[in-house]
Amino acid sequence: MTLAILCSGQGRQHREMFALTGDAPEAAHLFAHAATLLGGKDPRDFVGTEPDEALHRNRAGQILCTVQALAAAAALGDAIPCGVIIAGYSVGEIAAWSIGGLFDATVALDLVVRRAEAMDAATRAGDGLIFVRGLRREELDRLCERYDAAIAIVNPGDAFVIGGGREALDGIAAEARAMHAARIVVLPVEVASHTRRLAGASAVFREVLGSVPVVFPPRTGGRILSGIDAAPVVSLESGLDKLAAQISHTVQWADCLQACVEAGATGFLELGPGHALSAMVAGIDTGLSARSLDDFRSMQGVRGWIAHHLGA
Structure with missing residues (x-):
């Protein structure tokens, strides 16, 4: 089996998200560093004691999701073979670069803070995201043009995330219901990620990326995919350009999975939090083996699953 590692984005943070990684000694330094970015509060305590809305604020959410992926990779260690394929959904792309060996893990955590701060600075009050399933891309493109919104993420199976201002999203949701969309959900995200509304944030973040140490080519030999076009990162400069542009351009996640x-x-292993990405894999091909870290009761179980499938 060739293994693909999927790094989750925001939206599925939960109280038990560090159940498997929280006690891993290999990840202790990551939780300690993340605490310095969360006002001195350890992420494991943060998810257990802060109100739900705090877990989903843009800056905190990006830190929590990134430290989860990095802690999982650290805990798995050499159970993750060299040469894996790695893709990150939204902010998960920063974790993907780190797991692939391009960024140091603590650098990646610092980067997601700068990314979140640039996004927050460019965000207008009321901006957000909605999820719509069951309408064609052309239909949603027309709605987005009418309401000055944009498709932020293209998922498999006619499933889309749309970003824009609150009035625009409310209007699109109402019309989508009238068009008999199968599902419409307001996402717990307070920025219009991956739309042109954040073009300024992309520019700021590209400058940040130009000042951080990067190992290229990746020391793990991994194949890291860019979210905006699903192409492997084969050039450092173009890879960094795409990583910054992703903030304000559509994420082609269906193409990444393909x-x-x-x-x-x-075989696909989602590092979490949540099961959204592994569920999408099952949706594109039932013959593929896809699991999330949240499916397991121990890291030993995760290692066993990887070893079994790599040996199959």
């Missing part, structure tokens, strides 16, 4: 399959991936 690119994993075309590169030979037959």
Whole structure:
């Protein structure tokens, strides 16, 4: 089996998200560093004691999701083979670069803070995201043009995330209901991620990326995919350009999953939080093996699953 590692984005943070990684000694330094970015509060305590809305604020959410992926990778260690395929959903792309060996893990955590701060500075009051399933891309493109919104993420199976101002999103949701969309959900995100409304944030973040140490080519030999076009990162400068542009450009996640399959991936491990990405894999091909860290009761179980499938 060729393994693909999927790094989750915001939206599925929960109280038990560090159940498997929280006690891993290999991840202790990551939780300690993340605490310095969360006002001195350890992420493991943060998810257990802060109100739900705090877990989903843009800056905190990006830190929590990134430290989860990095802690999982650290705990798994050499159970993750060299040469894996790695893709990150939204902020998960920063974690993907780190797991692939391009960024140091603490640098990645610092970067998501700068990313979140740039996004917050460019955000207008009321901006957000909604999820719509069951309408064609052309139909949603027309609605977005009418309401000055944009498709932020393209997921498999006619499933889309749309970003814009609150009035625009409310209008699109109402029309989508009238068009018999299968599902419409207001997402717990307070920025219009991956839309042109954040073009200024992309520019700011590109400058930040130009000043951080990067190892290229990646020391793990991994195949890291860019979210905006599903292409592997084969050039440092163009890769950094795309990583910054992703903040204000549509994430082509359906294409990323297809690119994993075309590169030979037959097993997918989502590092979480949540099961959203692994569920999407099952949706594109029921013959693929896809699990999330949240499916397991121990890191030993995760290692066993990886070893079993790599040996199959």
